[in-house]
Amino acid sequence: MFLLIFSLLLASPAAASADNAAGPKSIFLLAGQSNMSGRGGVVNDTWDGVVPPQCRPDPMILRLNAALAWEEAREALHRDIDAEKTCGIGPGMPFAHLAQRRDPGIGVIGLVPCAIGGTNISEWRRGGRLYGQLMARAKAAVLGGGGLIRAVLWYQGESDTTSHEDARLYKRRLERLFNDLRSDLLSPVLPVIQVALASGSGPYVDVIRKGQLELELPNLRCVDAKGLDLEPDGLHLSTRAQVRLGHMLADAFLGITAPLPVQSSGAHRRWLEVAHDPLHVDIDHKVSGIGPGMSFANPLLAKDPTIGVIGLAALKDGGALRALLWYQGESDTKFLQDTESYKANFEKFIADVRADLQMPTLPVVQVLVTSGDGKFVEEMRENQQAIKVANLKQVDSKGLELIFDNVHLSTAGAIKLGQILNPSYIVKFKSKTHLMDTTTKGNERVNDEGVVERKVETVDYRKPAGEEEPRPEKVAVTHLVHDDNNGGAAAKVAEKLPAVSEAVGDTISRKQ
Numbered sequence: 001m002f003l004l005i006f007s008l009l010l011a012s013p014a015a016a017s018a019d020n021a022a023g024p025k026s027i028f029l030l031a032g033q034s035n036m037s038g039r040g041g042v043v044n045d046t047w048d049g050v051v052p053p054q055c056r057p058d059p060m061i062l063r064l065n066a067a068l069a070w071e072e073a074r075e076a077l078h079r080d081i082d083a084e085k086t087c088g089i090g091p092g093m094p095f096a097h098l099a100q101r102r103d104p105g106i107g108v109i110g111l112v113p114c115a116i117g118g119t120n121i122s123e124w125r126r127g128g129r130l131y132g133q134l135m136a137r138a139k140a141a142v143l144g145g146g147g148l149i150r151a152v153l154w155y156q157g158e159s160d161t162t163s164h165e166d167a168r169l170y171k172r173r174l175e176r177l178f179n180d181l182r183s184d185l186l187s188p189v190l191p192v193i194q195v196a197l198a199s200g201s202g203p204y205v206d207v208i209r210k211g212q213l214e215l216e217l218p219n220l221r222c223v224d225a226k227g228l229d230l231e232p233d234g235l236h237l238s239t240r241a242q243v244r245l246g247h248m249l250a251d252a253f254l255g256i257t258a259p260l261p262v263q264s265s266g267a268h269r270r271w272l273e274v275a276h277d278p279l280h281v282d283i284d285h286k287v288s289g290i291g292p293g294m295s296f297a298n299p300l301l302a303k304d305p306t307i308g309v310i311g312l313a314a315l316k317d318g319g320a321l322r323a324l325l326w327y328q329g330e331s332d333t334k335f336l337q338d339t340e341s342y343k344a345n346f347e348k349f350i351a352d353v354r355a356d357l358q359m360p361t362l363p364v365v366q367v368l369v370t371s372g373d374g375k376f377v378e379e380m381r382e383n384q385q386a387i388k389v390a391n392l393k394q395v396d397s398k399g400l401e402l403i404f405d406n407v408h409l410s411t412a413g414a415i416k417l418g419q420i421l422n423p424s425y426i427v428k429f430k431s432k433t434h435l436m437d438t439t440t441k442g443n444e445r446v447n448d449e450g451v452v453e454r455k456v457e458t459v460d461y462r463k464p465a466g467e468e469e470p471r472p473e474k475v476a477v478t479h480l481v482h483d484d485n486n487g488g489a490a491a492k493v494a495e496k497l498p499a500v501s502e503a504v505g506d507t508i509s510r511k512q
């Protein structure tokens with residue numbers, strides 16, 4: 001009924017951080033028009049040069065300059081980006097200062113200024129010059145330091161207030177822009193903090209404002225510029241207002257607790273698409289509705305921000321398969337003999353899948369059926385429960401709500417199932433860091449008892465006779481990766497462990 005493989009695009013964080021220790025850890029993209037670019041302190045095309053303490057430079061706050069190099073950020077942040085205008089104070093620096101003060105774990109912040117004064121939303125559409133520039137800068141930001149894009153800060157709309165048609169289309173264009181950005185940045189739930197326009201020169205400010213305030217997307221927040229004071233030009237936020245706005249943006253960003261943003265350093269490649277229900281719409285040619293996939297994936301991002309982009313259902317651009325989620329069996333409940341052969345068939349199926357994927361320890365989470373096309377549902381459940389496969393975790397769909405046909409899970413039932421699958425995966429496999437990539441594949445195997453072993457090199461501290469200080473020694477250790485659901489077999493292996501250590505002992509080599 002439901003088969004899902006989910007995978008992770010490897011960000012290879014170790015390699016990235018080693019590359020460029022000086023790069024930022026948390027990257028923010030700043031886009032939109034003049035108020036994001038910053039006109040605080042600009043009067044008659046001249047910036048007064050006043051930098052309030054909330055905007056002062058700090059070695060922990062970097063800026064990606066027009067030459068795509070990181071440098072210590074200082075006002076005016078957009079001076080070489082929005083270069084045709086006179087730039088002043090914007091919201092970026094006060095945002096960064098407050099975000100760091102509230103969340104020291106955020107690390108070095110990298111601001112990527114991209115805003116250009118006077119631009120309308122159509123100019124920001126995918127395929128356009130501004131969009132291309134934003135993507136190019138985002139990629140350079142990620143690749144030149146290995147940080148993670150944590151959010152997009154967006155403040156725009158004034159230029160779309162003059163025509164009713166544009167104002168009317170604004171919400172739709174905005175939504176498309178945010179979706180495109182998330183998709184192209186490989187970050188399906190990337191936080192976007194946008195600012196609702198308070199007033200403007202065109203007659204349709206309220207239409208724009210309404211579109212901004214009403215747009216609903218996961219992890220999209222809107223802060224309201226209403227009440228912030230303007231420069232004498234009546235068109236741009238003052239320095240004081242920009243400081244306040246920066247703090248509002250930081251509060252909104254830090255208020256997003258889950259799910260967290262993700263990207264891989266392979267952000268130059270386009271992956272599949274942002275997943276949405278019905279997940280199987282182009283796979284299962286029946287009418288598809290809500291399944292458990294999305295409610296499985298979403299909390300996973302929240303609980304494990306390091307997991308990276310979650311790929312549902314297919315693996316294209318690299319990454320590591322993390323698990324197979326399996327829910328099937330209803331069609332095998334019509335005949336008793338089908339239920340009886342189910343166990344052996346399933347065990348063989350998993351062995352084949354693992355062999356073909358060259359992942360002998362690929363985690364499998366299986367759902368026990370609760371209903372069926374035939375009457376042998378209980379027999380099927382018993383045979384499913386008897387299945388013995390290493391690294392298999394079973395969860396029960398019993399009690400989940402069905403629709404009227406009494407066979408399929410309702411939306412509520414499917415969501416609940418995703419939420420049951422999620423902790424099962426986390427508790428069972430995540431803690432053991434089941435990263436099924438080529439770096440661990442070679443070290444793991446399923447032994448004769450069907451139990452997963454992993455060989456690792458570790459350092460042991462021993463005190464050779466006659467020496468005071470223990471000395472570190474490199475030893476090879478065989479770990480049992482998996483231990484329950486195979487209690488008997490695991491116990492057998494445990495019995496054999498002394499023999500294993502003895503064998504390994506022969507290979508112990510002194511480190512120095």
Ligand SMILES: *[C@@H]1O[C@H](CO)[C@@H](O)[C@H](O)[C@H]1NC(C)=O
Pocket residue numbers: 043044
């Ligand atoms: C800005 O220019 C206007 C018109 O030229 C002038 O009246 C005003 O005094 C100037 N303001 C400042 C602060 O220089």
Ligand SMILES: *[C@@H]1O[C@H](CO)[C@@H](O)[C@H](O)[C@H]1NC(C)=O
Pocket residue numbers: 120122123159160166
């Ligand atoms: C947006 O701006 C561009 C360039 O200034 C202009 O050609 C276009 O007509 C504008 N589009 C809308 C919808 O305002």
Ligand SMILES: *[C@@H]1O[C@H](CO)[C@@H](O)[C@H](O)[C@H]1NC(C)=O
Pocket residue numbers: 033034035157158159196197198199200201225226228235236237
């Ligand atoms: C700047 O922001 C203020 C407050 O939202 C708004 O009234 C004004 O129209 C904006 N100006 C531009 C040029 O976007």
